[in-house]
Amino acid sequence: MNTVIISSSLAKSSKSFILCKEVHKRLQKLNVKSEIIDARNFQLKAYHSIQSKELIHLENKISDADNLIIAMGVHNYSINDSLKIILDNCFKKVEGKFFGILCAAGGDKSYLSTMHLTQICMNEWKMIQLPRIVYASSKDFNNNALKSKAVKDWMILFCDEFTSIGKKLMN
Numbered sequence: 549m550n551t552v553i554i555s556s557s558l559a560k561s562s563k564s565f566i567l568c569k570e571v572h573k574r575l576q577k578l579n580v581k582s583e584i585i586d587a588r589n590f591q592l593k594a595y596h597s598i599q600s601k602e603l604i605h606l607e608n609k610i611s612d613a614d615n616l617i618i619a620m621g622v623h624n625y626s627i628n629d630s631l632k633i634i635l636d637n638c639f640k641k642v643e644g645k646f647f648g649i650l651c652a653a654g655g656d657k658s659y660l661s662t663m664h665l666t667q668i669c670m671n672e673w674k675m676i677q678l679p680r681i682v683y684a685s686s687k688d689f690n691n692n693a694l695k696s697k698a699v700k701d702w703m704i705l706f707c708d709e710f711t712s713i714g715k716k717l718m719n
C-alpha cells in the first residue's frame with residue numbers, strides 16, 4: 549500500500565505538518581509505504597497559470613498513490629488556498645481513491661470545517677473517506693510537538709483503521 553500524506557499548510561510552524569509527521573511514523577510502524585508532501589516546498593500558483601514541473605511531479609505522485617491522507621488547517625471554516633491549488637492542479641487521477649483527513653485548528657469548535665474537503669473529494673472525484681478525522685486544536689500542542697494523549701490515541705486508531713480498510717479496498 550502506497551500512501552501519500554499531503555501537508556497543505558504554508559505556515560513555518562505548521563501544526564498540521566506535525567500531525568503529518570506523527571501519522572507518517574505510525575504508518576511506517578505498520579509497514580505502510582508512505583511519503584509526506586509538504587506544500588511549503590512547492591511554488592503554488594493559481595489554477596489558470598501554466599503548471600510548473602514541480603506541480604506535474606506532485607500530480608504524478610498523487611496519481612500513483614494507492615490512497616491519500618490530506619492535512620489541513622482551518623481557514624474561515626474551510627480549506628486554505630494552497631490546498632485548493634493542489635486539489636485543482638494535482639487531483640486529476642484520484643477518482644475512487646481512499647482518503648483520510650488530518651486537521652489542526654486554533655480552537656475546539658471548528659471540527660465541522662473538514663466537511664468542505666469531504667464534499668469536494670467525494671463529489672468531485674467519488675473518493676472514499678475514512679470516517680474518522682484526526683482533529684487537534686492549539687491546546688493539543690506545546691513547543692512544536694503534539695502533547696495531547698487523547699489526540700495521539702485517536703491518531704493511532706486513525707492509522708490502524710486507515711491501513712486495514714485501505715488494504716481491503718485494494719483487493
